[in-house]
Amino acid sequence: MREYLLYIKTGAEKMLSAQAYVTPCFAVDQSFWQEREGCKLHVIGKSPSLALAFSLREIVNARLKEQYGTSHPMSEEGLAELRELAVQQVRETAVLYGRDMAGVEPPGPEWFTWETGDWSVSVTPEIVEDDGQKLKLRLATSTIQKVLDGRALLWEETETLLLKREAPIHDLTAVLQRMVLSERAQWRPGIRFAIKKSWWKHRLEMSCERCGSRAKDIEYTVCHSCGQGCAYCTVCLGMGRSKCCTPYLLVPATREAASDEREAGRKTARLHWSGSFSRDQAVAAEQARRYVANPRPGLSQFLIWAVCGAGKTELLFPSIEVALSTGGRVLIATPRKDVVLELAPRLQRVFPDARVIAVHGSSLEKWEEADITIATTHQVMRYYQRFPLVVLDEVDAFPYHNNPMLERAVARAVKLEGKLLFLSATPPQYLQKRLVAERKEKLVLKKSKLPLLRSSTHVLLPGRYHGSALPVPRIETIPGLYKRMRANRPISSLLQIVRSTLAEGRQLFLFVPRIDDVERVLAYLTTFFPDLASQMAGVHAADPQRDEKVRSFREKRYRLMVTTTILERGVTIPRSDVVVLGAEAPVFDEASLVQIAGRVGRSSDDPMGVVLFLQAERAASPKAAVRQIRRMNQLAKLQEAQEERA
Amino acid sequence: MRYDTCLGCGGRLNERVKESAVRSLAGQLASRTRYPVMYRLVAGLTLCGICMNQLPVMLGPSCPQCGREGSQLCSDCHNITAETLQSNRSLLRYNEWGKNLLSTFKYRGEERLADFFAKLLTIAFYRYYEAIAFDCITTVPLHAQRLQERGFNQVDLLAKRLSADLGIPVRSLLVRTKMTAQLSKQAGRTARVESMEGAFSWAGERVQKNVSGSYRVLLLDDIYTTGSTLRSCAKTILAHAGPHGSIYSLTIYR
Numbered sequence: 001m002r003e004y005l006l007y008i009k010t011g012a013e014k015m016l017s018a019q020a021y022v023t024p025c026f027a028v029d030q031s032f033w034q035e036r037e038g039c040k041l042h043v044i045g046k047s048p049s050l051a052l053a054f055s056l057r058e059i060v061n062a063r064l065k066e067q068y069g070t071s072h073p074m075s076e077e078g079l080a081e082l083r084e085l086a087v088q089q090v091r092e093t094a095v096l097y098g099r100d101m102a103g104v105e106p107p108g109p110e111w112f113t114w115e116t117g118d119w120s121v122s123v124t125p126e127i128v129e130d131d132g133q134k135l136k137l138r139l140a141t142s143t144i145q146k147v148l149d150g151r152a153l154l155w156e157e158t159e160t161l162l163l164k165r166e167a168p169i170h171d172l173t174a175v176l177q178r179m180v181l182s183e184r185a186q187w188r189p190g191i192r193f194a195i196k197k198s199w200w201k202h203r204l205e206m207s208c209e210r211c212g213s214r215a216k217d218i219e220y221t222v223c224h225s226c227g228q229g230c231a232y233c234t235v236c237l238g239m240g241r242s243k244c245c246t247p248y249l250l251v252p253a254t255r256e257a258a259s260d261e262r263e264a265g266r267k268t269a270r271l272h273w274s275g276s277f278s279r280d281q282a283v284a285a286e287q288a289r290r291y292v293a294n295p296r297p298g299l300s301q302f303l304i305w306a307v308c309g310a311g312k313t314e315l316l317f318p319s320i321e322v323a324l325s326t327g328g329r330v331l332i333a334t335p336r337k338d339v340v341l342e343l344a345p346r347l348q349r350v351f352p353d354a355r356v357i358a359v360h361g362s363s364l365e366k367w368e369e370a371d372i373t374i375a376t377t378h379q380v381m382r383y384y385q386r387f388p389l390v391v392l393d394e395v396d397a398f399p400y401h402n403n404p405m406l407e408r409a410v411a412r413a414v415k416l417e418g419k420l421l422f423l424s425a426t427p428p429q430y431l432q433k434r435l436v437a438e439r440k441e442k443l444v445l446k447k448s449k450l451p452l453l454r455s456s457t458h459v460l461l462p463g464r465y466h467g468s469a470l471p472v473p474r475i476e477t478i479p480g481l482y483k484r485m486r487a488n489r490p491i492s493s494l495l496q497i498v499r500s501t502l503a504e505g506r507q508l509f510l511f512v513p514r515i516d517d518v519e520r521v522l523a524y525l526t527t528f529f530p531d532l533a534s535q536m537a538g539v540h541a542a543d544p545q546r547d548e549k550v551r552s553f554r555e556k557r558y559r560l561m562v563t564t565t566i567l568e569r570g571v572t573i574p575r576s577d578v579v580v581l582g583a584e585a586p587v588f589d590e591a592s593l594v595q596i597a598g599r600v601g602r603s604s605d606d607p608m609g610v611v612l613f614l615q616a617e618r619a620a621s622p623k624a625a626v627r628q629i630r631r632m633n634q635l636a637k638l639q640e641a642q643e644e645r646a
Numbered sequence: 647m648r649y650d651t652c653l654g655c656g657g658r659l660n661e662r663v664k665e666s667a668v669r670s671l672a673g674q675l676a677s678r679t680r681y682p683v684m685y686r687l688v689a690g691l692t693l694c695g696i697c698m699n700q701l702p703v704m705l706g707p708s709c710p711q712c713g714r715e716g717s718q719l720c721s722d723c724h725n726i727t728a729e730t731l732q733s734n735r736s737l738l739r740y741n742e743w744g745k746n747l748l749s750t751f752k753y754r755g756e757e758r759l760a761d762f763f764a765k766l767l768t769i770a771f772y773r774y775y776e777a778i779a780f781d782c783i784t785t786v787p788l789h790a791q792r793l794q795e796r797g798f799n800q801v802d803l804l805a806k807r808l809s810a811d812l813g814i815p816v817r818s819l820l821v822r823t824k825m826t827a828q829l830s831k832q833a834g835r836t837a838r839v840e841s842m843e844g845a846f847s848w849a850g851e852r853v854q855k856n857v858s859g860s861y862r863v864l865l866l867d868d869i870y871t872t873g874s875t876l877r878s879c880a881k882t883i884l885a886h887a888g889p890h891g892s893i894y895s896l897t898i899y900r
Contacts, residue, residue, distance in 0.1 A: 221757050225797040232755065241755040243797070542655065 002173075002226075004053035005046040005117070008060065008082070009039050010074050018074060020044070020060040021181075022053045028174045030123060032181050038125045042079050043117030044086050049228035051189035051244035052093065052112050056086050058194065083116050090114040092195060096204040097229040101220050111229035140168045141175050145184065150253035150329075150386025152210070152412070154190060154240050157382070158249055161367050176249065185251040190242035191218060191231050208233035210242045210381060211405040235405060238361075239381060252385035253329075253415055268354040268371050269324035271317055278465050280639065281311055287459045289318040292389055292419055299456070300414070303422045303435040306461035307470060307632050308598020309572075312423055313343065315461075316391060317350060319421065324354060324371060328388035332374045333410055335400035337361070339393060339570045344374050377406040383413040390414045394569060395424045395431060396591045425598060426591035426628070436460070450635055463636035468607030470629050471600045473593070473622070481582065481616035485524055495528055497579055497612055502532060502559055506609075507576040510562045511596055513585030515540045521562050521581060538562040568595045574603035577610040584619035593625035653747065653762060654697025663695035671698060674705055675773050687769050692762055702739040704900065712873055713774075713900055715739075722873075730880035732892045734870050736900030737770035744899050748868060752800050760800070764807035766898050767866065771812065775894060780864045782817040783809055786879055787846070789822040805866050814864065819850035819883055835872050842878040848886045860890040869899040 005026050011017040017039075023029045026043075033039055044060065047053055060082055067078075094111040101111070147165045148158065158176075162169045179185040188209045196205040207214040213235040223230030226245035233242045242248065277285060284304065291302045306312045316332075323330050332347075334340060337360045344358035351372060357365040359375035366379065373387075377400045390413055392400075400406045414420050422431060435457040453460045464470065476493055478484070484491050501508045512521055518538035526533045537558045539549045546566075553561045554573060561567070565587055578600050580588060588596075593613065600609035613622045652659055668689045676684035693701065708715050711723035713735045723729075738744055751759040785801040793799055802816075809816045824845040865879055880893040 219758060221798065223797045224793045224799070225795070230797070232757075234756070234758065237754055237756055241797075 002050075003046050003048050004050055006044040006053050006056055006060070006086070007117075008042045008044060008064070008074075008079075009033065010042065011037075011039055018064045020057045020064065022050075022057050023177055024173050025177055028177045029181065030121065032178055033123045034126050036125070038123060040074070040120055040122050042074065042120040044083055045114055045116040047090070047112065047114045047228070048226050049112055049230070049245060050226070050247060051192050051230075052090065052114070052228065054189050054192055055093070055194055056089055059089055060086065079120075083118070087114065087116060089195070092202070093193070093204065094229070096195065096202060097220070100204065101229070104222060106229070107222055107224065107227050113228065137171075137175070137178075140171070141178060143167045144169075144172075144175055145179060145251070145254070148185070148249070148251040150251065150383055150415075152248070152250045152382055152384035154210070154242060155247045155249070157240055164367055179251070184254065185249060187247050187249050189244055190246040190248045191233060191244045193231075193244070206231050206244075208236060208242050209248050210239075211236040212408045213405060236381065239378070250384045253387075268351070269321050270353050271321045271350060272352050273314075273317055273350045275314060277314070278311075278467070279643070280461055280463060281315060281465060284454075284459045284461045285315045285318050287454055288315060288421065289322055291456075292319040292421070293322045297417050299419070300417075301420045301422065301435060301457065303424070303427060303431060303458040304461070305424060305427050305436070305451075305458060307464065308425045308569075308595060309464045309470075309602040310425075310461045311465040312393075312425070313346065316421075316423070319389065319391075320347075320351070320372065323389035323419075324351070326388070328415075329370070329386060330372045330389045330391070331380065331383070331387040331413055332372065332391045332393060333377050333380050333413070334374075334393040335377050335397045335406070336394065336570060337376055340374050340376055342570065343393075347372055347374065377410060380406070380413050381409040385412065385415045385418075387413055388415045388418045389421065390418065391421045391423060393423045395422045396426050396428045397569060401428060426594045428591070450631060450638075453635065453639060460635070462632045462639060464602070464607070466604035466607055468601065469633045469636065471597065471609050471611050472629055472633070473597050473611035473613050473626050475583070475613045475615065475622050475626060477615050477618055479616070481614060485520065488524060488527055490528065491614070493612065494579060494581070494614060497577065497610060498525065498529065498560065501577045501610070502529075502535070505575075507553070507556065507558075507573055508560045509567060509573075509576060509578045509596075509599055510560060511568070511578070511580045511588075512562060512564060513582045513587050515542070515564055517582070518562050518564065525560070525562075532560070535559040536562070539566070540564045541566050565592055565596075567599075568592055569598075571599065572602050573599070575606045575609075576600060577612075579612045579614065580622075581614050582616060583613035583622045584615040584617055588621060590621045590624040590628060593622055594628055597625065597629060651692075652694035652697050653692050653759075654700065654743065655694060657694050657696075659692065659694050664689075664693075664698060665695075667695040667698035671701070671703070675703070675769065680772065680776070683772060684769065687765060687772065690765055702741050702744070703737060704739055708735075712870065715900075726877075730877050730884055730893065731865075731873070732894045734873060734876065734895040734897065734900075735770060735774035736870055736897045737766050737773070738899050740869060740871075740899040748899065752796075752868070755797065757798060757803060760803040760807060763800075763868070763898055764804045764811070767804055767808050767896060768811045770896055770898070771808070771864075775864065775896065778862060778894065780814050780862045780894075782819075783812075783814050783864045783866060784817050784819045784850075784879075784883070786865070786867045786875055787818065787820050787822045789825045791825060792822075801866050801868060804868075808866070817850055819848065819863070819886075820846045820879055821849040823847050835874075838872050839874040842874040844878075845875075846879050846882045848882055850886070860892060861887045863887070863891065863893045865893050865895040867895065867897045870895070870897040 002024050005023050006020060008018055008020050063085060090112050097111045144162065144167050147162055147167050159169060180187055190210060191206055191208055193204050193206045196203050206218040211233060213233055217233060217235045218231050219234050220231045223245060230244045236242055288304055291299065304315060320330050332343060340358050340360050344356055348356040354371040356372045357368050357370040359366050359373055359379045390410060392410055436451050451460060478491060498508060510521065512518055518540050522536060522538045525536060535558055537549050539546055539561060552558050576599060578596055580596055597611045600611050601607045615622060651657065672681060672685040672688045704715055706715055707717045709720040709723055711719055711733055714720045750756045783805050785805045788799045805816045822845060826841045826845055863883055865876060867876055870876060876895045883893055884891050
């Protein structure tokens, strides 16, 4: 069982530099300080609970700052007081933990064990000759540093990664502790806690260092690994168990590594793309490229707002090229696995000399190094200040949207002073507020609703690459929609569009709000079109044949697909129409409906198509979606007019 | 803390849909007189109606020895010469869903699932062993090193909850002295039986026999595959409990 020792380091004479440290191997710390400076190390105590040691460190540091901020020398009384403070804190923690775990027996005599230390060590500086062992240690450190560069990993993950890379993991704790002391890495407990005091009730506040979850998402447990009061995070459990006693290691990407790659960067950045931009696309791409190339600090976020079918992915190429050529690694994060799988080969084709990997839950390339990493937002959690450029595609999609854990993960993957580029067809309101400036009209009274086309923090692409306007959805309210469906009574507008679409040889998406509706609607259509039954299929997220069915639909073996919202984005099928059945349902919010409408008319040979929203009762979101699409068309027209004038 | 979504499909727990599923399952699991108890237990499962209906409960006739589905003594049990277990009973068939759920519990470490699995064990107990007066519950122990790695013994968590439900005390009678590889990483049945040979040793105190002089132990585990783990445990217990000991095992999956 590992034990963590808490000690205070003070400078030789003055108290100014007094600071508390936690270490799993005190000997390493001693020799580390010996190489650097003369100082005194006062041991406060030790415990097998990592989270406890860290909570005490915080408290001791706060106390030191408060009382010994001036140049008092550290007295024996002062030390005794600090040790007493630690003991009190441990006792209080144990009581609060025990209160929350009422009825459960602690594994030891107490929930937390704490052994007060009462010795001090003076370290005299000593220049140690580089012997063989030192050299070996230094070599191991640099290898390990390179492997862990820019990653945030739990202890078990660190070990597996190093084993996979065949790095020397003998004496791993010592090597990591040296990295921590020289401030090239940080370590923390997986779950940390602090005592929150209030007039009503003191409580133990736990939070997950990895995903930021707190309170009810943290589950207390009797742990046989540390034999102490322990807890684990239930939110990020799928990525390995983050516990109070698991060290969580954060290694920011270093500058040296980046400059190493600068030379190689020139080569890997070669863009091999024969396509061309439309005029509007070229302007937008240039703007994004300039943002990425701009070395000025402070510009940390940028939004590319491009309507469905504007050619968003291509817009990124110049920006990625710039980032790669300065020797940086690029991350493209997206909430959906399908998008990851689709993007990876596309980017590999365009950047033939760069190494592109696709990282998702079941990916085998998860631990590889690469120039361009395409990852699901969940996997981004394992990176720490690694990428000078992070592109976040589909900001408004499930599960990223409204998920503070993933937002935090993506923000953390960006290197200090790095750039974060958002990409969306329907940016959420908070992002619009933050990055999109509103158009200022001359007349104060008439405030225009149209957003600006570009600013220093965003660029808006309101038109499709082929220049035709977005198809505007038709909304139809059908009273008793579901009743009709159940009773197999005809719904004329639905039947009509199915008939005409299939007769013209087009394909039809039929979106329904719930999984159970898929079967029901399929059965309903089969009764009206019995001879077309073989061309119709239904799909939902948990469908075991999901990928197969979608592929068949792409290959036109199915002509009509009844689906839940899973196909709302990332699917391009030329010559198709869309019907949303039950558009008033809460799953279809404005963004989702705009995305759905965006499935239609994406290819240049068939820029128009039918989009029909059928609702059982009047609702706000279909209307809002139509309004948004109209606004975009209006903006596109405006832009065109401006350009003609220019 | 409890889940508020279905463990089978992740959907919502709709009480109305669930009700009929609970009634039919409870009716199939228990006799008329024990229906109320069974109903309460089944209703406590965090499953939605649809998943409840799909729960792979072994309802048909089973092997009187190991509980495998089939009308008579199965071929595996037929071949065993020195049987140490009185009998084994399990509630569910081990399917893909069960495999995933159990590995989330054991290897991922989702300890909140213990409530659900313990409930399944309680249901199995009321279905098969209600008539037997047990002296104690005991579990298959983990090797100390494995326990340190994993942080918890999954069966112990279940035993604690089961004991609270049934009022039978938990005793740890065994320790694991041999570290064995995961079942799926071993070659076959015979290899498994051999590796389990002498893997446990006695850790309990002297056995206190009850009035009739016999000593009945309920041995818990999460899954019965070849049964060699449970038989090895039973052998060790029998060696110390003497001729009057009888060991019944209960597992979730078969």
